[in-house]
Amino acid sequence: MLPLIFAFLAALFLVAPILIVIPMSFSTAISFQFPPPAYWLGYYRTFFTSEEWLEPTLNSVIIAFGAMVFTMLLVVPAAFGYVRYRFRGKSLVNLLIMSPLIVPHVVSALAYYGFLGRAKLTGTYLGVIVAHGVLAVPVAFLVISATLKGFDRNLERAAMSAGAGPFRTFFHVTLPVLRPGMLVGALFAFLSSFNEAVVALFIAGRGATTLPKKMYESIRLESDPVIAVVSTLLVSAVVLGVLVSVLMRRRPIDAA
Template sequence: MTAVAPPREPADAPAPVRRRGLRGRRGRTDPVPVWLWVAGVVVAVYLVLPTLIVIPMSFSEATTFVFPPKGNSLWLYRNFFTNDRWLDALRNSLIVAVLAAGLATVVGTAAALGLDQLRGRVARLVRSALMFPILTPSIVIATAVYISFLRWHLTGTLTGYVLAHAALASPLVLVSVTSALATFDATYLRASASLGASPWRAFVTVTLPLISRGVATGAVLAFVTSFDEVVIALFLRSPKFQTLPVQMYNSVVVDIDPTIAASSSLIVVTVSLIFLVALLAGARKRR
């Protein structure tokens, strides 16, 4: 048998192009400029410096604001957990934050689901209108809330605090759930409907589990926003009901009470733990 020679490529055929691996191409990064490192360090120090001052002051023996702290003692924490004013303010803040976060999560999630079905100018207009509480200065919102709630007899009440804080936190839930819906595939809803699931059952068993990360993130942001809010709380406060940020404000302006160092440290640690748990839970779910 005669061997058949393989066909020859024409002389002007282009040489094969070697593609560089993605790993090698992406492994090289441009060096970070020195000024960017300096700017990052300055911003980090600026953000962390108040915490580095407040936490050591909470262990001071002094009866006033002194830095560097004098001595080591836990009497500020002891005063915080034994003083009825501080404990009542802490309890009020926790109750308001939990109720406001729950209400804001329900309203923000419902708004995000409704806006996800809209298209065009109407959706953009409604979404922009719902963002007003984030863009408007707090003092303007507090004045409007105070004037309205004063007429409705809601100042100084638990209902007034919850409604005001929920209105302030709902846009944060809306943004979080909207970004979660951006990766949601509506094919699952059509599949569940073809299998006979009602809209409510499809939401509970299909939509909610897939957007649960966005809902949980929005709930955490709503809780922290309500727990830390002070401007509206100053307008709505009453002698019988005030939150922890208002009590902290009074301890600086009226009483000159160094217990605020202990309460500030507790808030910083609590908020950091909440965000840390949320990040770890999200990372575990992704894995």
């Protein structure tokens, strides 16, 4: 019973800030105030009609999509090579791939600032996409490599014994089975980039300002209640993304 109580308290501690932010997004107060004095949708209207907020939102979507594509181009071949082949230094390779999770983001941001600055990519979409894409590699790699480890290679052998070549086997047998896991990895890469703030503060210029960077600047200069609206929308998007990923990962099991 005691472990359940601790688990409930831990979950409450994690969820409580979200439960506070959501009603604040409907508040009529001109600054952050909880509980709200009254409720309305005015700040939602401000968010969806203000160029000041819509432009960073569009930037975040573009950058997150680009980072997702870049991450998948790196991760899919790496996961296949890591899971299917034996080679020396495999544990070291795994450590290097996981290093973005270990190294503090502020250190990574400083490194990217120096590297991308020399390449004259700071303040550009491409620079932010590259940095965000590399940071999203560990999460996508974990998902896709786990999917590969659970793949039954007898399916490939059966296809090849029936006369299918390597490419036909990959696109008609391997890829359809792995597609849900790959989509989940891509989704996590997208969300990782969309929510990344530290790197964006270092390398995103005015033309590539992301939504998290805009939120940080707004809360630093003024307590704009629109930030609560953005936070609520981001939480909703993350919850929806997690639900979609769970459904995607359950499809092969249900189909079986």
